[in-house]
Amino acid sequence: xxxxxxxxxxxxxxxxxxxxxxxxxxxxxxxxxxxxxxxxxxxxxxxxxxxxxxxxxxxxxxxxxxxxxxxxxxxxxxxxxxxxxxxxxxxxxxxxxxxxxxxxxxxxxxxxxxxxxxxxxxxxxxxxxxxxxxxxxxxxxxxxxxxxxxxxxxxxxxxxxxxxxxxxxxxxxxxxxxxxxxxxxxxxxxxxxxxxxxxxxxxxxxxxxxxxxxxxxxxxxxxxxxxxxxxxx
Amino acid sequence: xxxxxxxxxxxxxxxxxxxxxxxxxxxxxxxxxxxxxxxxxxxxxxxxxxxxxxxxxxxxxxxxxxxxxxxxxxxxxxxxxxxxxxxxxxxxxxxxxxxxxxxxxxxxxxxxxxxxxxxxxxxxxxxxxxxxxxxxxxxxxxxxxxxxxxxxxxxxxxxxxxxxxxxxxxxxxxxxxxxxxxxxxxxxxxxxxxxxxxxxxxxxxxxxxxxxxxxxxxxxxxxxxxxxxxx
Numbered sequence: 001x002x003x004x005x006x007x008x009x010x011x012x013x014x015x016x017x018x019x020x021x022x023x024x025x026x027x028x029x030x031x032x033x034x035x036x037x038x039x040x041x042x043x044x045x046x047x048x049x050x051x052x053x054x055x056x057x058x059x060x061x062x063x064x065x066x067x068x069x070x071x072x073x074x075x076x077x078x079x080x081x082x083x084x085x086x087x088x089x090x091x092x093x094x095x096x097x098x099x100x101x102x103x104x105x106x107x108x109x110x111x112x113x114x115x116x117x118x119x120x121x122x123x124x125x126x127x128x129x130x131x132x133x134x135x136x137x138x139x140x141x142x143x144x145x146x147x148x149x150x151x152x153x154x155x156x157x158x159x160x161x162x163x164x165x166x167x168x169x170x171x172x173x174x175x176x177x178x179x180x181x182x183x184x185x186x187x188x189x190x191x192x193x194x195x196x197x198x199x200x201x202x203x204x205x206x207x208x209x210x211x212x213x214x215x216x217x218x219x220x221x222x223x224x225x226x227x228x229x230x231x232x233x
Numbered sequence: 234x235x236x237x238x239x240x241x242x243x244x245x246x247x248x249x250x251x252x253x254x255x256x257x258x259x260x261x262x263x264x265x266x267x268x269x270x271x272x273x274x275x276x277x278x279x280x281x282x283x284x285x286x287x288x289x290x291x292x293x294x295x296x297x298x299x300x301x302x303x304x305x306x307x308x309x310x311x312x313x314x315x316x317x318x319x320x321x322x323x324x325x326x327x328x329x330x331x332x333x334x335x336x337x338x339x340x341x342x343x344x345x346x347x348x349x350x351x352x353x354x355x356x357x358x359x360x361x362x363x364x365x366x367x368x369x370x371x372x373x374x375x376x377x378x379x380x381x382x383x384x385x386x387x388x389x390x391x392x393x394x395x396x397x398x399x400x401x402x403x404x405x406x407x408x409x410x411x412x413x414x415x416x417x418x419x420x421x422x423x424x425x426x427x428x429x430x431x432x433x434x435x436x437x438x439x440x441x442x443x444x445x446x447x448x449x450x451x452x453x454x455x456x457x458x459x460x461x462x463x464x
Binding site: 136138139141142143145146147156159160163167168170171173174209212213214216217219220 | 378380381383384387388389409412413414450453454455457458459461462463
């Protein structure tokens with residue numbers, strides 16, 4: 001199960017992240033899959049069912065050199081149809097949500113993010129900001145509201161994604177998968193998976209940030225001198 | 234949904250919840266989510282507002298009518314009443330569909346049996362595998378939209394906190410959750426339970442005063458979060 005996936009907008013592209021099992025995983029087990037050079041899909045909740053849907057979608061030879069909104073509509077029709085087939089065969093439908101993220105090279109050239117969820121027949125929902133999916137996305141949304149800025153670069157957003165994952169994972173009852181999968185879509189290089197060795201470095205850095213945050217929080221409950229907050233008034 | 238919590242201090246228990254009610258027509262900040270059961274015990278509800286409020290009202294009436302005093306007795310009866318009120322509410326619904334969960338938190342000082350502060354949690358869900366859960370909570374309980382509050386609690390809570398300190402922290406947790414979760418909002422409803430004073434509702438003016446006095450801390454926390462990354 002993927003309990004936390006995210007797509008972060010940056011000035012030079014998009015950062016994609018999702019929790020995944022530890023160790024080497026095949027493409028069809030990942031939470032992030034490329035659909036084309038500039039478009040990817042993230043799966044949350046039942047990741048394996050989501051990957052099965054994506055495999056079937058890609059096998060059906062969809063038209064992917066289109067506007068991202070049109071790709072999302074194609075995916076909606078296909079996913080909903082597949083689920084309907086399962087219903088007709090009296091098979092259970094799993095809980096699945098997806099995020100289609102990309103640079104709209106065939107349209108505005110901007111970043112576009114769409115959410116599709118089984119709960120509303122995969123009807124595409126446009127997101128103007130960052131998108132978080134999965135049952136345990138609240139802490140990531142909370143931190144994103146505090147830290148994220150529109151002028152962030154892909155390099156910095158990769159570190160943020162690792163920090164959101166680390167902080168969510170610090171709550172033991174929120175059982176995320178133990179590892180993080182990261183990918184980027186940039187204007188210059190298109191879709192790229194981030195090497196796991198580099199992900200480990202980001203996670204180490206995120207752990208150091210966590211320690212700093214924990215230490216700094218102790219000062220919140222202490223009385224704050226007026227002079228410290230005057231500059232922000 | 235909502236944010237509901239029962240937090241243990243060295244000298245008592247703090248109960249807190251928001252006032253947001255969510256339905257087909259949208260949200261409103263009008264829900265009454267907790268009641269005093271007797272001198273030492275309070276009850277609060279979250280989830281489906283109507284069966285929740287009916288459940289806690291019936292419990293308070295039953296305790297008053299029957300003069301139940303023992304925490305364990307009230308706890309057992311709360312389990313029965315919460316289930317029966319939900320079942321009768323469900324029976325009266327014209328539309329037979331999937332409804333959400335409803336939860337109850339019973340907390341207070343048990344002065345007759347254990348001389349301890351106790352927290353009980355009851356949850357009725359549409360899940361056929363586990364339609365009813367009754368749990369004794371040894372630590373703090375956060376329910377419904379609890380992820381952000383639990384995260385902040387791990388940063389700010391320490392075991393020696395007093396009821397007064399924990400009351401202020403509960404305001405902080407609720408206010409920070411409201412910023413993110415659309416279904417948590419409205420006036421913060423709070424009560425404290427101590428051995429000496431029993432159940433005491435925290436007045437809205439005091440909650441507002443705490444929110445105002447916390448403004449610098451909110452700002453300080455935001456500044457820390459921003460500075461932690463990339464410095």
